Amino acid sequence: MSRLSDTDVAHREAFRAYVLDQAEPWHRRHLTRLYQVWEDANAKWYDSALVPPILLLAEPGEPKRYGQCSAVSSYGARSEIRIRPSLLAGTHPHIRHPGEGADRFADDVLLHEQIHQWQQETLGVDEDGWHGHGPTFRDQANQIGAALGIAAVRTSKRRGPDKDLPSCAQWPHCARPPDHYLGAYHVPASRDRLSVEAAAQTLARKHGARVLRRALELAEAAVDPKVEP
Numbered sequence: 001m002s003r004l005s006d007t008d009v010a011h012r013e014a015f016r017a018y019v020l021d022q023a024e025p026w027h028r029r030h031l032t033r034l035y036q037v038w039e040d041a042n043a044k045w046y047d048s049a050l051v052p053p054i055l056l057l058a059e060p061g062e063p064k065r066y067g068q069c070s071a072v073s074s075y076g077a078r079s080e081i082r083i084r085p086s087l088l089a090g091t092h093p094h095i096r097h098p099g100e101g102a103d104r105f106a107d108d109v110l111l112h113e114q115i116h117q118w119q120q121e122t123l124g125v126d127e128d129g130w131h132g133h134g135p136t137f138r139d140q141a142n143q144i145g146a147a148l149g150i151a152a153v154r155t156s157k158r159r160g161p162d163k164d165l166p167s168c169a170q171w172p173h174c175a176r177p178p179d180h181y182l183g184a185y186h187v188p189a190s191r192d193r194l195s196v197e198a199a200a201q202t203l204a205r206k207h208g209a210r211v212l213r214r215a216l217e218l219a220e221a222a223v224d225p226k227v228e229p
């Protein structure tokens with residue numbers, strides 16, 4: 001992709017200036033803080049070399065993503081970062097309530113997406129083989145993480161000497177201490193992580209004792225060939 005033109009840079013600076021000055025109050029409050037988080041990180045970890053992105057409170061392309069950094073924006077400009085608005089509103093299933101903790105979580109999503117912006121605009125790599133979360137992402141995350149005093153992460157592929165570390169695809173929230181989000185961030189257990197007790201209760205409610213006794217006979221027969229079904 002070609003270098004940013006002066007027009008690209010001026011447009012993105014003007015977009016930010018508009019948001020900070022003219023946006024509706026809810027958007028202005030959150031985007032002002034988010035642009036400040038972005039600017040502080042730009043100064044600390046990117047030598048102020050990055051150009052402010054088109055920063056939107058808007059849904060990413062996939063339901064499970066918290067944020068997204070697109071090399072080409074939805075209207076054809078460059079570097080659009082989307083932060084899912086339900087994270088800030090406190091209506092996302094992983095966010096218990098709006099406020100300081102939810103804001104911190106959204107700020108962290110932006111730090112993550114800023115690394116993708118740096119990959120795309122400065123390095124010119126997309127690390128497609130790792131869905132963006134390869135060695136360049138990992139190393140940048142770990143450099144920032146060391147300064148923040150949070151845990152180290154690996155690439156999105158679980159292999160090698162750091163395979164037991166969390167994946168940088170979930171950085172930085174996977175590396176933050178649990179109290180960092182003030183109790184606002186909580187991922188409910190998925191069905192496959194339910195305890196045996198909870199799974200048994202669900203089955204008992206659904207099928208009743210007669211079906212489950214027969215199921216037990218069949219299950220035991222399946223693992224022990226000496227028992228006749």
Ligand SMILES: [Zn+2]
Binds near residue numbers: 112116132133169
């Ligand atoms: Zn990512």
